Amino acid sequence: xxxxxxxESAVAALLESxxxxxxxxxxxxxxxxxxxxxxxxxxxxxxxxHGTEGLLRSLAVxxxxxxxxxxxxxxxxxxxxxxxxxxxxxxxxxxxAQGFFEMLGFRVVSRAAVPEAIRATExxxxxxxxxxxxxxxxxxxx
Numbered sequence: 001x002x003x004x005x006x007x008e009s010a011v012a013a014l015l016e017s018x019x020x021x022x023x024x025x026x027x028x029x030x031x032x033x034x035x036x037x038x039x040x041x042x043x044x045x046x047x048x049x050h051g052t053e054g055l056l057r058s059l060a061v062x063x064x065x066x067x068x069x070x071x072x073x074x075x076x077x078x079x080x081x082x083x084x085x086x087x088x089x090x091x092x093x094x095x096x097a098q099g100f101f102e103m104l105g106f107r108v109v110s111r112a113a114v115p116e117a118i119r120a121t122e123x124x125x126x127x128x129x130x131x132x133x134x135x136x137x138x139x140x141x142x
Contacts, residue, residue, distance in 0.1 A: 021127035050117035
């Protein structure tokens with residue numbers, strides 16, 4: 001389900017607990033999706049929209065709910081939203097989940113190959129280390 005402004009602190013806490021960037025999420029929260037167990041946020045995925053390009057942000061699931069398919073369901077909901085927004089490609093940076101994202105169709109690309117609008121994001125410029133793997137995938141067809 002889409003995140004609401006009331007979810008910001010829970011989303012930030014989950015991202016922080018997973019060691020993921022969270023200080024710049026507020027302007028992009030409208031494109032974040034959350035998974036809930038009752039009122040508890042148990043998973044999150046975010047999207048930054050830059051024209052027809054998107055930056056996949058911060059896919060995280062609480063440790064006690066991993067291996068239940070929550071991450072894949074969040075990703076599927078993000079893809080639906082990205083299609084609605086007319087995005088053609090998604091980019092991401094990861095320090096620990098390259099294999100997972102390869103299973104979703106992402107491939108490693110050079111940071112230099114990333115469009116300027118994505119490279120100019122705070123995540124690219126400051127929040128993720130230069131050692132993070134840069135990945136891209138074209139939007140899947142329906």
